[in-house]
Amino acid sequence: MINSNSYFEGNVLSLGYTTAAGKSTVGVMEPGSYEFGTGSAEVMTVIEGEMEVVLPGETESKMIGKGEFYEVPANSKFQVTVNVQTSYLCQYS
Amino acid sequence: MINSNSYFEGNVLSLGYTTAAGKSTVGVMEPGSYEFGTGSAEVMTVIEGEMEVVLPGETESKMIGKGEFYEVPANSKFQVTVNVQTSYLCQYS
Numbered sequence: 183m184i185n186s187n188s189y190f191e192g193n194v195l196s197l198g199y200t201t202a203a204g205k206s207t208v209g210v211m212e213p214g215s216y217e218f219g220t221g222s223a224e225v226m227t228v229i230e231g232e233m234e235v236v237l238p239g240e241t242e243s244k245m246i247g248k249g250e251f252y253e254v255p256a257n258s259k260f261q262v263t264v265n266v267q268t269s270y271l272c273q274y275s
Numbered sequence: 276m277i278n279s280n281s282y283f284e285g286n287v288l289s290l291g292y293t294t295a296a297g298k299s300t301v302g303v304m305e306p307g308s309y310e311f312g313t314g315s316a317e318v319m320t321v322i323e324g325e326m327e328v329v330l331p332g333e334t335e336s337k338m339i340g341k342g343e344f345y346e347v348p349a350n351s352k353f354q355v356t357v358n359v360q361t362s363y364l365c366q367y368s
Binding site for chain 1 (some may be wrong): 276277285289292293297299301302303307322324360364
């Protein structure tokens with residue numbers, strides 16, 4: 183089954199599925215600023231668009247563009263700001 | 276706005292959005308065989324999983340794996356078979 187998820191009043195939508203390597207989602211973020219919390223560790227890859235990300239324990243944000251990725255440890259929070267509709271792949275470990 | 280789309284009784288779900296380059300969707304296909312029809316030309320990229328594709332005017336299928344893409348002309352039909360949950364990016368020109 184494909185799992186449809188909606189966050190932040192529909193401003194972030196994702197589709198969850200399973201691969202041989204584990205669980206993943208592909209999703210789209212509307213422009214805005216969001217705080218996410220991880221359960222397991224995640225690898226986030228920008229498919230199209232761009233994210234400004236503040237990772238756990240950091241104060242400086244960094245820009246993650248198309249094709250680039252960042253890793254978020256388990257059980258932590260991170261902030262994401264997008265200025266254009268941005269699609270992403272999230273791989274859970 | 277992010278557009279949620281469901282095809283083939285929920286076996287193919289996608290999320291539509293717009294970039295500077297035009298319209299795109301990210302989506303997930305359940306295992307199965309599907310025939311799609313294009314309006315405008317499309318570039319389909321496999322994000323995770325694998326697709327066996329028969330392009331318009333061809334009889335031989337070809338396997339399109341993770342990170343690979345294929346192009347489909349406007350106003351044409353193509354067949355896709357997937358054996359595992361497969362995520363994709365579709366860029367409309």
